[in-house]
Every structure is written in C-alpha cells, then in structure tokens.
Amino acid sequence: MDMSMRKETPLSGGLAGVTLGRPMALTLPVVVLAALAPWLVSAYELNLLARFLAMALLAMGLVLVWGQGGVLSLGQGVFFGLGGYAIAMHMKLAALADGDLPDFMVWSGLDALPWWWVPFKSPLVAILGVVLVPGALAALFSWAVFRRRVGGVYFALITQALALAFATLLISQQPSTGGFNGLTDFQTVMGLELGTPAAAHGLYWLTLALVVGVFVALRALMASRYGLLLRAIRDGENRIRFLGYDPTPFKVVAFTIGAVLAGLAGALFTLHAGVVSPALVGVVPSIEMVIWVAVGGRNSLAGAIAGTLAVNLAKDGVSSAFPDLWLYALGLVFVLVVTLLPGGLAGLVADAGATGWGKRLKTLIIGEAK
C-alpha cells in the first residue's frame, strides 16, 4: 500500500481544492443532449440556452481566476463588453455600403467614422479583437497591479471601479458608442443571415463546442503544475515567493485567460441576444457574474456552468414576473450560498457523494460549524 501510494500520489497533480465534475460517464450524455437541443426545445428556449452557455464561458474563466487563483474580480463585465462591442462594431460596419455611417452616428451628427472603428470593418480584426483586446488589457492591467502586490479586497475594488468607469464611458460617448442603448439591429455576421433557424442553430452549436473545448482545456490546465502553483499562491503567496517563485506572472496568466473567456462570452452573447449595451457590462452585471460562480461552486468548472444556467434561468423567470424583485432575490441567494454552501452546488454534490444527504441536511438545519 505504501509503495503504490508513493508511485501515484506525486503525480496526482494536486487535486486538493479542485472539485472536478462528477463521474465523467455523466458528461457525455449531457453533451449529446445539449447538442440535440435545437430539436428538443423551442426557438425561444434555444436562444436563452445559447446566451447562458455563452455566459458559462465567462463563468469557467472565473473558476480559474477566483476559485483557483483566489483573485476576486468584480470587473469581468468590462472584458465581456469589450468582446461584445468588438463583434457588434463589425456587424454594424458589415451591413453598410462603403463610406456610410451607422445610423446612430448619423443621428448624432458625426460625419466620419471614428478612427478606432475603422479596423473592425475586417472580420478577421473583429474576431481577433474579441479575444486580443480584453486579453491585452487584462494582462497590462493585472501585471501593473499584482506587481505592486495589491490583492484581495483592494483588487476587487479596483476592478469594480474599472467596470463603473467603462460603463460610464460607453454611455457618455454616445456618438461613437451608441450610448445607453448600445449597439443593436444586426443583420448578418460573416455571411450568416441572423434570425434564421440555420444561424440560430449554428451559433448555438458553436457556443456549445466552445464550452466543451474550454471545459476540457481548463481542466487540463488546472491539473498541470501551473494549476497547482496557482492554488499554492492562493493559499500562501509569501510561502511560494520564498520558495523562489514569482507569483505575479502566474496570477497575470490566470486573469488574462479569464478576460479572454469573458470577451469570447461577450461576443457570443451579443450574437445570440442581438444587442450589446452598457447595462450588460457595468457594476451590477459584473457582480452577478461572480454570483453565478459562487452558486455553482467556485472551484468547479461543471459547477460554474450549472450555476450560470440556474441563476440565469431563475432571473428569466423572476424578472419577467416581478422585475423589481430580481436584485433582492439574487442578493438573498448570494448570502445563503456564502453562509450555507461555501462550495456552491458542486460542493453540495460532492458532499452528498461523500457523506450522504443526511449529514448535509443536518448541517443545513442545525448549522453545525465546519
């Protein structure tokens, strides 16, 4: 027993702190079922599912950044927005004849396209922009901050300020950003006629494929030395520093990957929703993103997807019936999760698997200290 342990444990990749999905046997049927969704649900439901899956990409990024890296970002909306606006700008331009301006610019009295719009005429620039703009911004920003050893609450507050500034900037620059209404009314993307069932199905499958791909890739990343070191830095940044590692680049990489995924999520969401606006990228949406992951379990990729779907489905239900109640309901859910279920849904499933529901119920009811 001793020998086998010696042989295997060193290569376990350090799964402590990673609640990976439940048995892999479950994953395949879920993916197949999801792929068949276009024939199983209504067009409206498919569109909702597509939006939520897009957001799940962002949520998985937060697992890496927040769960594994211990870096709470309240500014993911910024990167989501950058991705969304990048693709939206392209779609606005692609629909125009040469020399024409998007309608809102004409109404605002602009007579030339702002210089920073021009490159987005190219589909390639737009696609690259979706990932490179958020990625580059995140890398520069987080490097500057982490290098000065700013972390924890201060980092969270800075990112929140970033979200506020970004939304404010978008609104204030109405002539070139579309202001409060954002960008909407798209016709085609890369030759695909938006609004047709073919486009809806294609974009849905693209999103699903990205979710599966990112899930697999992040899982591998979390199991690598990098993932182990990221968790180690989360648990003891100084100890790691005094073992000869520089924690800054590890955190910068995580934050950058999180931002790239947020940008991708924003672009796909914009395609599914047909709109991107400051209301989707500011302080409140950025906090909501963290709540999806808190609900699902911040160390679990599968949990993050489940949390995103669950919270957004609930939002769809609650906010169409009682629009004023949603934020209160969300706040309540957040408080409940933080106090009762620190591991989120994934933690609940893991506990149920390990110790049975009885114990969890007892904990829930009696509130036994952990």
Place this chain on the structure above:
Amino acid sequence: MSAQATASHIGTTAPASNLLLAMDGVTVDFDGFKALNGFSLTLDRGTLRVLIGPNGAGKSTLCDTIIGRVRATSGRVIFKDQDITHLPEHEIVRRGICRKFQTPGVLPGLSVVDNLMIAAKRDRRWWSSFRHGVAAEEKARVADILETIGLADRAAAPAGQLAHGEKQWLEIGMVVATRADLLLLDEPTAGMGPAETSQTATLIRRLVGQHTVLVIDHDMSFLEQLDARVTVMHQGQFLKEGSVAAIRADADVAAVYLGRAKENTHHV
C-alpha cells in the same frame, strides 16, 4: 569548464571562496526602532551555525533581511560574492537560500507531496509550469525526503491536517528540497517533545556539509545535540560567538538571558 574555473579560483583566493554568506554592518530600522543594529556575520560553506538570543533580539529579523522579506536600512548582504541586499525575494531564493519560518509555512490546502513537489521544482519560471510531467529526478528527490522526514505514509494528506511537529518537519523537508546552499531554520523544534527534538537534531546534522545551515533556537539540550558554533545576539547587535560549552559558561550571555528571565518572572 566550470569545475576548472572553480578550482583555479580556489587556488588563488582560498579564504574568500569558502565564504558563502557575509552580512556587513546591517541595520534594520522599524520607524526608529533598530531591530538589527550594525550586525555582521559570516558563514562558511558546509558549516552549521546556531544563532541564539533572548526574545526580540532580532533573530527572525536577521533571517528576514537575508531572504529579502525585510530590507536593510544600511549595510549589505553578500552571498556567493554577490550583493543580494536589494534583489527581489524570489531571485534571492533562486541564488540558493531558503528559509523555514518561525510559524510553520506549509501550504495547508495542498497535499504533503505537492508541498514538496513545488519546493523541489528546479525550473521555477512561470512558463515552464504548463506541463503535466515531473522530472524523474525531482520525483526521486521528493520520495527520498518524504522518507527522511518520516511522512511517507502521509504523502496524500493535506498539509493542514498534520500535527504541529510534522508541519515543522515538512517545512524543513521543503527547504531541503529546494537544494538551497544556505538553509535558514527559524526555531525548527518549536512545539516538539524531547524525542522529536533529538530526531530533528540528527536530521539537521545530516544536512550539514551538503548545505550550510543557520539554526535559530532556544532549547539548550537541542543546541548541545547540534554541537555547533553559537552566535549570540542581543538587541540587534552581536554579543558573543563560541562553542556551546563556552557560551553556556559565558557571564555576559547569562546576564542577557537572566535579565530576560527575571523580567519574565516579574511578569508572571
């Protein structure tokens, strides 16, 4: 090639090349309070040195200054003939110094073996971390250290679940796993019983030669078992240096410890 260079180096400047670390008039000023006050110390390669002094003498601050956690207000720290006083912490460690903290600094959420794996990793640059494989040599080293520190059967346990003494050993193991030339062990036997303490002394004595070791401790029986040269510091300054027996018999040393002991009894 490097062996030859080293050999000729030794040939020409024999005394200097045996020197591993030199602290040269180091002062650390915490808003007017001098935790180190013009302190100097030299350590030769492959030797063991014990540092003692009453509470608050500045022993931990000394380690902090060597490793870059605290910066010298004046004076220099020279390691392998190079000035490391102002290098970033991880750079200092990569040059070959590793420290065990006074309160055990293991990573509680990671398994015992992962703690050691991280310490044993040779290439600590971030881009080399995107691999799954572990070098056979690192694996062997970790297995070896697990055996030495007696934690082979706890390899998969989270480090946070270890007993206090086991955490101390794990951290010593981590420090050793880095292959540092200079090991700074701050109170390695705190919280250990007599049996564990003497095992620790044996462990440390085995490290000497391959490593240079600086041990901070208060426990007299532990110091006797280590049987090394002792440096005594008091109020941030050098007080005495000598063998354990000489230090035990020294009146000045007794005075600073007794003074402290008297204060303590008054408080009690």
